[in-house]
Structures are given as C-alpha cells and as structure tokens.
Amino acid sequence: MAKLRQKNPRTVRQAEEVRGLEHLSMDVAVNFSKGAQLSSHIHNVCAEAKEAIYTREEDVKFWLEKGVDGSMFEVLPQTADLPGLQRCRLSSELWKPCICSYSLSIEWYPCMLKYCKSRDAAGKVSSYKCGIRSCQKGYTFDYYVPQKQLCLWDEET
Template sequence: MLAWVSPLISAELVVNVKNQGGEVFQESIGANVTDETINLKVQQPDGTYITQFIDFRNEIQIINVMLLGEEEQREALYQVLCFVTHFKKTEFIPPDAMAKLRQKNPWTVRIPEKDLGKENVTLDVLLDITSSDWVSPHIKTVCSDAKDGTYAKREDLEALLSSKLATGVSQGANINEVEGNSVEAHEHFLRAVKPFPIVQQDCSSTKDLNKPCSCELELCIGWYPCALKYCRGRDTGTGSKSSPYRCGIHTCKLCRHHRYSVPRRFSCLSRLNSY
C-alpha cells in the first residue's frame, strides 16, 4: 500500500518491480520539489542501467542509459547514451506529490495497473551538452558521460525555442527585445545542435563495423506513478458537495523504441530490451 506523508524538499521511494519474465528488480524514484524534477533509476536484470530524469519546469525528459557490451561480439565494455525529448506534465505525477509518497510495505512486489504499450521515438540531432542549458540546465549533469552520444528530436527543440520566445512576448517584452531574443535564441539553437547524417540502413543488417547505420534500442520503465487518484468525501447530509482530494496514484508501464544514427556499426551496442 502506498500512502501520503508531509511534503519534503526532496525524497526517494524504492520499489520492487516484476517484469514480464517474472524477474524482480528495484527502482528508486526521487523528487526535488524546489527544482521541480523527478529522477527514476533502475538497473535491469541484464545489467542495463537506466535513469529517467524529468524536468517539469522546461517540460523535458532525459533518458540516460548505460549499456554493457558483449565481449564475444568485439564490442566496447560499455556505452552511455542520452535521449532528450519533450515531456507532457500529465504523464507522471508532479514532484510535490512524488515527494509525499511512501509505501507501508516496502517488500511488496509492484505490478503496474496499466500497460501503455510502446512509443516509437526517432532522434535526428545530436546535442552539444555544453550549450544545452536553454533546453534544460540538467542535461550537462545527467548526460556528462554521454558527451558524444546525447540525442534529441529537432521537432522538440524547435517547439521549445518557439515556446520560450512566445513566453517573452506574453510577458510584455517590446518588439526590439523580442527580435533580439529571437536572434540570440537561434544562436543558442545552432550551438546546441550538432549535425550528423541520417542513415536508413539498420545496424542489424550492416556487416562492416566501420560503416554508419541506424541503431535501435527499446527501453521500458516497468512501473511508475503516471497519474493521481482523486476521491470524494462522504456526503455530510448538508446538501453541499465535498471537494475531491488526493487518495492515491495510478501506476503504468511504458516502453520506448528509440531509433538513432551512429557513425560506425561498432558504436551500436543496443539490443532490443523488453522488461
């Protein structure tokens, strides 16, 4: 059973999760109310280590994944990648609610109420993490070990750029400020985005280890609080309706199938992981 406690600036919840194969592993979910962030970490049974970092303030999600290489396939010992995408605030409970969440039975094995299936994500740009603060100030920290492997969607970055400029207009900036901010914002955009060729050929069918190809990686978050549950108090008989109150959470599972280009087949360590 999960319950609410008094709010904290930051807190962490550790849960036991069972995957489709019946294996049980742990997830830790931390929330920082001041920064408006949530940080979910999980090491899956094959050794793959996933960090899902959500920046609610900028509506950005950062997936950091450490993949272990297969020695018999002449792969590197490990590889760290980051996937930066737009995030809708309704996809996860807010940090203030997460910080209050506790479980009465920490040994309970959690199974999600709802399986949201698979989301396909094509990442078509590389991000320079040293110039990515305008996207999210947390990227350079979360992706510090993936300086050459931080991917994003151009569509998401362009939408974020437009949103930031529109915010300036709505806050009463004059036309000269808006035009100046627009030029500066586009300069930030160009500095952050590193061009690379989009490759159509799948790495799975590419035999030459030095040839560029399209890599695929499927990652699943097996359990997470995806929405708040609201209840109504009992009718007091006065005729007035009671206000709804938070009385729990809904839990979900979601898989993401990532597709991105690599300069060499050798750089594609990913297996199709489903948990």
C-alpha cells in the same frame, strides 16, 4: 506526489495500466558543451555520453521558440538522405554508418490519482481520492551513428 508514502516500500509492484511502446526518432545531435542551456542536469545525467546526445526535431523547434541558441543543434542524416543506410543490428560492417536502436522500459511509475466510489447513508454514490494509479511505459529510440562500433548493444535485440 512528494507527500505520498508507501505502506510496503520494498514490495515489487505491478503496473495497473500498460501505456504501450512509444517509438522516437532522435534525428538531431546536441552539442554537449552548450547543453546546459537546455537543462542544468545535462552535464550530470549525460556525463558519459559527451559526444552523443540526441533529441527530436520537434523538441528543437520548441527550444528555438523559447530563445535557445540554435548553433548547439546538428541535424543528423536520415534514412531518406542515405539510401544504403540500414539498422545496425542488420549491418555486418563495423565501420559503416547505420541506425542504432535503444529500448527502455519503465515498469512502474505513479501516473494519476485513483478514485474510489462509496455510498452514503442515503444511498447516494460519491467518489473520493483513494490512492495513486500506476502505469508502465516503453520507449524505443532510433538514431544515426557514423559507425556500427558505436552501437554494439543493438546486436542482441
């Protein structure tokens, strides 16, 4: 991928394949001060979210198998644990806990090699690499917040 060059880098591109929406439940909080054990990039990428870094329970299991310190993770309350817990966009009380949603769409990214077919002089069909296939992917992240005030962007969706 590092060797790829685009002929028209300023062109607005459309994805050739739409990979759909993936719904992820972020049910574990990560201690920001210990996050460097997971990635050296956390302090730069998540600098504004010092108190609110989330991940999935299945990711935690993977990291624990790799020997990461488990004290950096805190399992968050789930809808089943708190029967009155509702989605933030449906809640009218600003100071009650709720489930917040954040959506992200990656409109265009290179996702695989593209193969084209050609015929030789004898008529035999062969395939060759002729470019990069592009994809689009969407994500929705749901996570617990102790008060709706921490999820005001979810009002509009």
